[in-house]
Every structure is written in C-alpha cells, then in structure tokens.
Amino acid sequence: MTTTVVQEALTLERRADGRLWAARGGAARPVWVLRCFPWSEPVRFVSLRDDDENEVALVADPAKLDDQSRSALEAELASAGFVFEVTGVLAIEEEVEIRHWRVATRQGERRFQTRLDDWPLELPGGGLLIRDVAGDLYRLRYPRTLDRRSRELLWALVD
C-alpha cells in the first residue's frame, strides 16, 4: 500500500451509507480518519484509513482540499476527535484507590473515575486532558477561566 502526502486530486464525500468516501483518479473507497497529532495539530496531518486500517492518503493540510471535501472531512473529524469538553468541576472526592469526579461538560453532566496516581495531562496546544479508568477523555480547554470553585477543587491536581 502506498502512502501519498497531499493529493490535489483527492476528493472526499459523505455518501448515503453514512461513510466518508475517498476518491482519486476514478477509484473510490470508504475511509475513516485518524488524527496524527490530535492535540498539537488537530486539523492537519489527517490519515485516511480503509477498513483494513491501511493508510489510503495522508491529508497534511485540509485547506488544500476543495470546499466540499474539506467540509466532509471536518464533519468526520468532529466525531473522530470527540472528547468531553469540561466547563466546570462540581466535585472531586478521593476513595479507595480512585478519584471520583463530577463535572459539567458541553455534552451534559458526567461522573467518572481516575486512578489516584493518574494526573491531568498538560496538552501541547494548551489546556488539560484527563483520562478516566474506562479510557474516556475530558478536556479542560482553559483551566484558568473556570469558576472559582472549580479552580479550588483542581488546585492540588494542576499547576
């Protein structure tokens, strides 16, 4: 399987089967997307993969795609890059071996747990990322702008 970096001829579209299709030179196939740099360059370097997980193309810069392809790709990236966006921390409690969180997110209120020695991760592009025991991700985009109570609760866990 050959890998091609930025194909002018690459076009993308969402078809009736609900999938993103990549077409180049008359051949088309369904693909799914993988961000190569999900935090430092979330909208560049997008790897398009077929059902066998082989790379079909690497879109280094979506701005070089035509409008329709770009918007189809952006829609796909939205679901592939989904993480909970934390807007407030409501409670943090420590229990045996786990830390129990209750947070407000853009998607709704959520309860989750982290291991006691799993700390929020500082992201290259700014903000913090928390990973719960199930593997779900919670992003605090601007920790310093959270309300006072949230910042107090987070104080011991972040710088």
Place this chain on the structure above:
Amino acid sequence: MNPEQRSLDEQIITRYTGQPYRLPADLRREVERQWRGDPVLLYALADLDHSLRLAESWLLLGPRQVAVATLLPAGAWDVRSFDRARVRAVRNVPGLSASTLTLAWESGEPPLALVRYTHRQRRAIENIRVVLEEGLEGRAVNTGDPDDAYAEGVARPVREAQAMVAGRDTAVILRLLSYLRPYRRQVSLGLGAAALITLVSLLPPYLAGYLIDRVVRPAQQGLLPAERAATIAWIAVAAMAGAYLVRQGAAMVRLRLMSVLGEWVARDLRAELYEHIQRLSLSFFSRKKTGSIITRVSADTDRLWDFLAFGVVDVSLSAIMMLGLAGVLISLDRQLGLVMTLPVPLFVWAIYRYGEALNRLFLRAWRKWSRVSDVLSDTIPGIRVVKAFNQEAREIGRFDERNRAVTDEFNRIHRLWTTFWPLVMLAVHGTTVVVWALAVPRLLGGGAALSVGTFISFLLYATMFADPIETIGQIARTMNRATSSAHRVFEVLDTEPEIREAPAPVRLEPVRGRVTFENVTFAYDGVRQVLRGVSFEVVPGELIGLVGPSGGGKSTIANLIARFYDVSGGAIRIDGVDLRALDLGHYRRQIGMVLQDPYLFHGTVAENIRYGLPEASLDAVVEAARAANAHDFICKLAHGYDTVVGERGHTLSGGERQRVSIARALLHDPRVLILDEATSSVDTETEREIQEALDRLVRGRTVFAIAHRLSTLRKASRLFVIEDGGVIESGTHHELMMKPEGRYRRLYELQLHLA
C-alpha cells in the same frame, strides 16, 4: 457470574456512572413483544446521540433480530427492529473518546443502524459486535446472561482500578479488628496497661496540689509540725515516684505488648494473603499489576500493623483521657475548668482542618514527586540512548526543573506546619493566660476562694490536654489510611480462585500422557472466542508442533493443557478423564514447561534446578544439568552450582538461563511437556546446544512445542497449524509440505526465503 458479583457490579454502575445498571424493564418487555417472545441475548447502552451529546439509546441483540431503542423526551421508547439476517457488515470506527458502530446492509445503502458511544460502553458494545461478526462467519456464540455481560462490561474498569469490598468502612474496621481475636489476652493486657497509664498520670498533679495545700503551706504557717509535715511530704514524694514508676512500667508493657501484637496480626494477614494469592487463578494476575499485589502484602499490612498496634488504643484512650481531664478540671474549679475545656472542640476542629489542608498540599507534592520519579525511571534504564544522542544536558535540565518544583511544594508544606503549630500553641497558652488572669485575683483573696495547691494541680492537668487533642484531630486521617489498606487486603482475600478442585478429584497413577481436545471453545473475557471448537487427540509420546500466526490460539492451547484456565465449552481429557475432574496439584506435578523467557528465582543454580523436586539428590541435579548441556557452563561459574543467579537469573545469559530451565524440567520428569518458543531468542550456536538438550528432554513424553521458526519442528510427530482459533491443517512436516496451497507450506517457504 455469581449473584454477589453481579450485585457488586450493579452497585458500581449506579454509584459511579449514573447510568442504568441494567436494561429498563419496560423497554425489555416492549422489545421482546416486538420480537414475538424472542429473548434479549445481549444489550448495550449507546450514550451519545448523532450530534455527540449525552443521550440514552440501547442496542439490543436477539436470536434473530437487532433493535435500536431511543429514549424520547416524553419518556417513551422509539424502538426500531430489523432482522439479523439483513446485517451484511459490522464496522466499528474508533475515535479519541467516542466510537461509531455501523451495521450495514448493502454497500452504498443507508446503514441499518448507526450508534455512537463512549469508551465506557465499549465492552458491552464489543460483545454485540463479536456475536454479529461471528454470525456473519456462520459461527454461533454462547452469550450467557445479558444482565451479567452488560454489568460486567460497564463496571469492569472501575473494579479493576479500585479494591472494592462489599460493606461499609465500619464493617471493614470491625473485620480488621476480628484479627485481634486470637490475641484477646494480649489485647486485654495492653488496654489494661494503657488504662493504668491514664489513671496513674492523673496522680502526680493531684499529689502536687495536695502537698502544697495540705503540707507545705500549713507547715509554713506553723499549723503542722515540721516533723509530721516532712513525713507526709516524703510519703507523697514516694507516692509520686511510685506513680511515675508504675506509669513507665505500664508504658513499657503496653508498647511491647501492642507492638508485638501488631506484628503478629500483620504476620497472620501476610501469611493468609500470600497463601491465598498462591491459590488464585492466572486471570487475577493479568487483571492486577504486580506492584499493586506486592504493595498489598508489604506496605498495606505494615500500615495495618501501625493501626492495630497503636492507632486503636491511642484513639480510644485519647478520647477517655480528654473526657477524664475535662471532668477533673471542672471538678477542681468550675470557672477555670470551663475556660480550659470549652475551646477544646475548636482546637480539634482546627487540627482537623489543618489535616485537610495538609492532605491537599501532600497531594500536590506527591504529584510533583511522581514527575521527578518519571524522569528517573525514564533516563536510568535508557541511559545508553541518552548518551548516544548526547542529551545529558537536556535531561539534567529536565530533572532540575522538576526537582525545584517538588522542593517548592515541600517548602510550602513546611511553611504550613511551622505556622500552624506555633499558632495552636499560642492559642493554648492564650487559654492558660486567661486562666491565670482569672485565677490571680482569686489567689490574692478576691472572688471565690482558690487555693495555690488546687491551682498548681489545675495547671499540671491542663498541660496534659495537648496530646489527646492532636490524636483526636487526626482520627479521620488514621481511619482513612487503615480502611484504605484494609480494603486492598480484603479485596484479594475475597477473590475466589476461578480454577477449583473437583469435589472428589481423580488421581491418575500413572499419567500416560494421552491428551484429547473435544470441541474445545475458550474466551478469556467470556465472549471473544480465542479457540473455536478445537478437537484433536494426541497419543502418549507424540511430539506435537503448534505453528501459526501470533494471536491464533497456540499459547491458549498450552495454557488450557496446564489448566491455568478452564475451557468455556467442550472438554479436555487426559488419559480419557476430564481435566476438571483431576486432582489439580497431582496433575500439575506431571506437567513441565519451558518458556521463551525462562524465569529463574533468586537463589543458587542448584536450587533453581531442584525447584520442582527439592528433595532431588546432587547426582540427579548434575545428571539433569548434563542432559541440558548446562553442566559445563555451570562448573565454570565462580561458585559452580552454588552460584547465586540473582533476581530472575539476571547474572546468566539468555541461553544459560534456558538450559538451567531445561535441566529443571528434566529433573521434574513431567509426563506432558510444553515448550513455548524455547529457542527463539538465542544465537545459532546456543540454539544448537539447546536443541540437543531439548531432544533429550522430549524423549518418552507427550510434548507440545510452540515455535515460529518452523525448522526447529521438523522432528515433530505431527504439526498443528493454529489460526483464527482453530486447527486449520495437521499432519507431519512431509505431509503438510505436499499440499501445494497449504498454509504450512507457504509459511515454511516464506521463512526459507527470508533465511
């Protein structure tokens, strides 16, 4: 799944996730009605809607149907069912925190169903996906109880992260205290000694007051003859000395008794824990990190020693002491007593709050400390890479930055406690000043009468307040630490081994080594089948080569033969008897294993060779070593067979460790032998020596040899090609090479070409 396990999982889901702990009953009824009575086999929550907001939809699987049910704003269910037979493809697209499962019909047509879900639902969704995919391949999967599968899938990550013990903290503490039961006498003596210390401690201040009021002042005023005063004074002084002697004697008895007692209880816990760990199945060890298990046996039992030896007595006696002192002070002088005792709850509260603040600071310091540790655990093992890329300066800078950060945090802690305790003491002294301010006018004759002796006694009692206040203030922390450790220890003790001995186990005397697989299926997680209906028969003395791609099921076959796990379906028979009916200990003594990375224990070479047969003679040890081509290199070691090999045998090379492990297997003389990649990680010359040793080892035994290098298996009686959970080809090397399109032939030719 046993009812307790399911109940625990349901409690976890309710308490920690806030999502339903099982399929809503009304939805199940509605779906089964639509399916004309067909039961729900599996279900999962799809907790994101199409715009990626949290929502409640359910994906349900029946014997012939699939349904997606969405909760409507009015509280009703929108159920869409379709036939399973219409599903032509199952696709799962993973994302950072949300995945999409699509059940497709014809390519290009809108999907039959598309659900989005967070990682929390992954296992439950995967269960359905696997069953559908297996169905597309024409294979049926036994799904088990749907409620169990869902609860297990959702609760598992929390259960794996947390030591959960059914019951409240008080129940855990009571259970912990029950370990003191065998030492009732020592506990009673220790408590008695502690009570005596408390009582005797009250005597010297009383005597001081008595001496001043009843002896010194009357003598000074000429109301008591000097001789009589001296006699009473000396008796009082002697009584005081006696009180101190008794107090320290009781303290010695108490300290010794309780510390020894704590050690006994910790020893009992460690022994029970270690014995239980030895009986646990391999699945427990794959779920828990090694470090976590070691911590439970070492640090947690040590912490419990501390609690049992001192915490229990200290806390209870501090409470008694504080109440006793308050009573004595108020009875000595109500006004001054109230001045001293009323602020005590405030002090206890302040110390409690201080503890909370300190906890937050320690949490920060712990986090920063872990960043320092990260640098160390990164760079020390990887020092060659650091040097090779000339990155020493950068690593020093990284360490310095983190070292400074952790120092800042510790200094913040020091600032807190060095501020807090002087302030507390200032408050205590402030109380004393108030007491003085109120007492002085009375001592000088104004207001209610107050004798000097009573006042001295009062002051001496007042100084005894500080310690119990501090102990009571820290009670929450003491209890938290103890219950955390107890939870972790009891979690292991409450884990039941999955491999159980049959009620009337059978002993094969002797084991001949006929191994029969009858339609064996196996899944590590209960759903994803690693083996699918594997059947074969191996006669005693055969050497069976297991070959095929990684993940095909070769090692699983070996694990099942050793009965590290029980089959999910079908049966394995040894000499015609179901493996599950055999005496496990006796059977395991007939099994030998030589692994790719042989594990040697800390000890001498001889002890390692004798591991399975500690009573073996030295002659037998040397003979086994010779047969394993190990005798020569062992003799050349500085201390020969008495050489200590170090932890995991790190002082020996890979090939040497392998030959010692072969000698160990030879001495053990097993009827059934498993060789798992025994020669894969050594050089050609070493491989030749090991191969010679293995040739001697396999003679007269039933052998299962797993190898990627197919050339090492040419002497095999038969070869089984294992792929995708089944035996897809079997026969001798020659027979398999005769198949023009055979999988084995292709693999063999590929390896020959690469060589």
